[in-house]
Amino acid sequence: MVSACSKCSDIGFARGLFDVMPKRDHIAWNAMIGGYAQCGQLREALSLFHLMQMEGVWVNEVPMISVLSACTHLGALDQGRWAHAYIKRNKLRMTVTLGTALIDKYAKCGNVNKAMEVFWGMKEKNVYTWTSAMGGLAMNGFGKKCLKLFSLMKHDGIHANEITFVSV
Structure with missing residues (x-):
């Protein structure tokens, strides 16, 4: 209830x-x-x-x-x-959901280094994890790193969604 x-x-x-x-x-x-x-x-x-x-x-x-x-x-x-x-x-x-929430939190609070530390430390990632990391990079002025991460995501066989493309 x-x-x-x-x-x-x-x-x-x-x-x-x-x-x-x-x-x-x-x-x-x-x-x-x-x-x-x-x-x-x-x-x-x-x-x-x-x-x-x-x-x-x-x-x-x-x-x-x-x-x-x-x-x-x-x-x-x-x-x-x-x-x-x-x-x-x-x-x-550290589930995918919990890790993605941490990445999102650090990125939106301006601590991109910590967001990426969490990202790279995760064993399992999905499109939302990748997108949160790319969005964090993009919104904090790291456009080239965002594009590089997008390339790595595609190389890992993860398919982008609409939100991914907004970050890119």
């Missing part, structure tokens, strides 16, 4: 349901944090994530993606660095 209400943009009702739950597992926390992030209530998403940690709830990649998205949209580079350190410290598996 928390997830459904959040997706219908009734975040207040979703939070009311969340608050009265006698026992909240990581799925309920993930739904509420994701709901806040999707509804643009980014500070609330980060605040709830911190509360989740204080309560000792197990964290997986799902809330981390919402946290990274919130940091990206707020331009909160320091909180994003903290989230990356949290991922490393807790040995969360």
Whole structure:
């Protein structure tokens, strides 16, 4: 119900349901944090994530993606660095989605070197990963590097999508 209400943009009702739950597992926390992030209530998403940690709830990649998205949209580079350190410290598996969110966060916060460090460190990449890296390079003034990365992507057999071409 928390997830459904959040997706219908009734975040207040979703939070009311969340608050009265006698026992909240990581799925309920993930739904509420994701709901806040999707509804643009980014500070609330980060605040709830911190509360989740204080309560000792197990964290997986799902809330981390919402946290990274919130940091990206707020331009909160320091909180994003903290989230990356949290991922490393807790040995969360670097999935394609989580890695792409990190690349996007670093690139949009202006730290292209860190974005590319994450990119090159990923074992698995998809078109969104490549596109995030190229977009980060392009928006931060590294057009030639973006084009070189595009060539490498094609060489690896990854097919571009519409968003890829916007970056290129």
